[in-house]
Amino acid sequence: MKPETIERIRKFTTDRDWDQFHSPANLAKSISIEANELLECFQWSDTDYDLQHVKEELADVLVYCRDMLDALDLDEDEIINMKMDMNEKKYPVEKAKGSNKKYSEL
Amino acid sequence: MKPETIERIRKFTTDRDWDQFHSPANLAKSISIEANELLECFQWSDTDYDLQHVKEELADVLVYCRDMLDALDLDEDEIINMKMDMNEKKYPVEKAKGSNKKYSEL
Amino acid sequence: MKPETIERIRKFTTDRDWDQFHSPANLAKSISIEANELLECFQWSDTDYDLQHVKEELADVLVYCRDMLDALDLDEDEIINMKMDMNEKKYPVEKAKGSNKKYSEL
């Protein structure tokens, strides 16, 4: 995400005095709620979806994730790289290649 | 997200031949599933949470969002700015300031 | 649900002194969390699922729904019939038959 996009999201919140509502718990609920509006685009069909609607709902998920990074003062690249370290160990290429099994079943 | 972080996420998937599982519908399910592992950190308390666990689950949400942007060939900043245009109209500052009401009730 | 099953669920909670955690908001989170453990059974395939796992997760959703009915002192049949009245109006047979469109698009 570009710095100006991050700034736009922050300004949207502060202009409306909404930081008071952005507790980590409320943002976790919000991410789940928006994730399910995204899921609703695929409720009855995996292939016949409205791309414009998908874009809007995915954007909503990303905006609330950005709000949560801010609320907890986290660096996006840092937490992702920390988690990718874990994922790469949990799913070694030689075991996981071409498989959709959970790590606990590999 | 830095270009090298995006590249790491992509390499993780292609190394494991997992692009075949990354249909938009499957990724929408995955985003919701991870969003709820994040929500689980706040299941019984809004304030007593395990920050390390929160970081890991938020990272998982962000990684699947990145996968979905890739699966649909979307630009993150473009879809967010498109949605922020909509949000700014739905929630005018003078009406929304300090309120947690939905736009349809403002 | 049989009266003795309902009683078993209630006894499970009171024996553990867990009513204190069963606020409507916490139960709403819990229903979503369990619904997503159910969804995880279908994360990468619609047809290749573990039926035993599905049964366990669907049961968890139903138990938390029962807890929420209790927390709010609601009658299951009453709220379902109230909602079915609404659904039957929103989805008239002649318009909705064979269609998976949302009522707002019918």
Place this chain on the structure above:
Amino acid sequence: MKPETIERIRKFTTDRDWDQFHSPANLAKSISIEANELLECFQWSDTDYDLQHVKEELADVLVYCRDMLDALDLDEDEIINMKMDMNEKKYPVEKAKGSNKKYSEL
């Protein structure tokens, strides 16, 4: 749930020829989607919620759960009692009493 309520839910589906959409995977998505409309009632506050809205969304979750029991030909009491057997072992009263910890941390 009373037999006549179950019959009403079944008739609603067959009258609209919607059984074709009620795959277990689609119903799992639907349960999560409705669970999150329920969660939305508590998005910004745990205590200031619209009870009528809560009733409607909880009813929707219960209806889709009923549809899933039917789609998989499951007996509600049977799967709940099977799961309660597991829960009672995972959360022994002497360890779990008054605690909101997950069984893996007890």
